[in-house]
Amino acid sequence: MSYVMKRSVPLSPGEAESRVRERLAAEGFGVLTEIDVKATFKKKLDVDFPAYKILGACNPHFAHRALQADLDIGGLLPCNVVIYEGAEPDTSILAAIDPVVQLGVAEGDGLDEMAEEVRRRLRRAIDAV
Numbered sequence: 001m002s003y004v005m006k007r008s009v010p011l012s013p014g015e016a017e018s019r020v021r022e023r024l025a026a027e028g029f030g031v032l033t034e035i036d037v038k039a040t041f042k043k044k045l046d047v048d049f050p051a052y053k054i055l056g057a058c059n060p061h062f063a064h065r066a067l068q069a070d071l072d073i074g075g076l077l078p079c080n081v082v083i084y085e086g087a088e089p090d091t092s093i094l095a096a097i098d099p100v101v102q103l104g105v106a107e108g109d110g111l112d113e114m115a116e117e118v119r120r121r122l123r124r125a126i127d128a129v
Contacts, residue, residue, distance in 0.1 A: 003102070005122060006095040008086050009129050013051040016092035016129060017083045020055070023125035024081065029057040032078050052084040057096075062118050069108030076102055079122060094129060096122045 009016055021031060033056030041049040058078035066073045081096040099118040103111055 003098055004095040005098055005119070005126055006093060007126055007129075009092050009094060010090060011092050011129070012090055013053070013083050013085055013092045016094060017053055017055075019129040020081060020083060020094060020125065023128045024055075024057050024122075026128070027121040027125045028059045028061065029079075029121070029125070030060070032056045032058045050085040053082065055081045055083070057081050057122070059118065059121065062114055065114055066103070066106075066108070066111065069111055070106055073103070073106050073108070073111075076106060079118065081122070081126075094126050096126055 009019075011019065024031065033054075035054040035056075037052040037054065038049045041047045056078040057080070063077055066077065079097050079099055079102070081094070084093050085091075086093050099115045099122065100112075103115040
């Protein structure tokens, strides 16, 4: 079983990121964190790296439910969505953590069902780009 849901899209990384953010919002997710890996590697390591962003997506409703079931589950939140340059020109790869795999290590009432719903929403967001 893969730990990510992934697809290639015929968009530049910037265009893909914009559309991913729109689709995540449509599914009830906000982006809490953003890591520009390319810029960070350049600044910290003076290394050139292709466009690569990590977005920390969170649906407050589901995060609240998860934290009610297990306060330590915050160590597994948010759901990361990555956007990076594809092998072909003007293509990008979209990948999101599979919340069923991510939360599979936790125990709590209703977490399995909630992880399935979060998976469906993330999958729809990625597929809609």
